[in-house]
Structure formats: C-alpha cells, structure tokens
Amino acid sequence: MSSSKQTHNHATIKAWAEKHGGVPAIVADTAKGDNDGVLRIHFPKHSENKSDLKEIDWDTFFENFDSNKLDLLYQEEKIDGEESTFHKFINRE
Template identity: 75%
Template sequence: MSSSKQTHNHATIKAWAEEHGGVPAIVADTSTNKGDGVLRIHFPKHSDHSSDLKEIDWDTFFKTFDEHQLDFLYQEKKANGDESTFHKFVERE
C-alpha cells in the first residue's frame, strides 16, 4: 500500500525533488510580470524536450510557494514498492 505525505518544509521538498531527479519549474504560459506561475516539479529525464515547463531557481520557486500558502503532497513509493514521482501542490490547511 502506498501512502502520501504532506509538508511545506523547503528542505524536505528540495531533497525529495533532487533525489527523484526533479527540478523546480513553472508552466510557461502562466507566469506574470512578477515571475510567478503555476508551480511544478519537472523530471527532465522522464519528459520530451517540447515540454511547456520552464525551469526556475529554488528561491523563486519557494517565494511563489509561500506567497500562495501551498503544501507539497508527495509519495516516496508506489503500491508495488517502486520509487514514485507522484506529487501535487495543495492549499495549506
């Protein structure tokens, strides 16, 4: 059985992303003049090069993350025991 964890701890999020080959990104067509946009963790090794995601630095990522009061919902393992890259951003409770 797989289970999800939820956090807004920056170090935990960055460590999970890097451990799984992920980098901070935004959906390219959603950014504004302020530089924010819809956040994603991008896994370049698992996507084609025509992705609509734009890589950003961690400082920009976490600034947007905190401004929107988000939490990071993620899995360590799939139900079959394989490593999981499942994640999503949810409103902080």
C-alpha cells in the first residue's frame, strides 16, 4: 500500500533524499531578491536532462526551506512496492 508522509525535519528529508539518490537543487533563473529560487530535490539517475536545475548545498536548501515555511510531502514506495521518488513541497500548517 502506498501512502504519503509529511515532514519539515531536516535529518528526515536529507536521509530520504540521499537514500533515493537525491540532491538539493534550485530551478535555474528563478532567484528574485532575497529568494534563492524554486527548491527541488533532484534525482540525477532518474533524469535525462537537468539543465534547468542548479545543485546547491543542504545548508542553503534548508535556509530557503525554513524561511518559506515549507513541509515535504513524500512517498517511500509506490503502490506496487517499488521505491518512489514522489515528493512535493507544501506550506506548513
């Protein structure tokens, strides 16, 4: 059974991303003023082209993540039991 989890815990997010081969990134050319840009977790082995993504360090990622009061909604596995990289950023409630 597939289910989603939600967190803003830095250690949980980093561990989940790294377990699935993910790295912190921003969408290139989206930085405006004090905003570093649109956050993403990039999974290079699942992507043919990452030209629009710029890898960043985890500290920068979490500074942006926290200043925007975001949570990560994510899945550990798909309904068929296969590993999942599904995730999205949502506003904290």
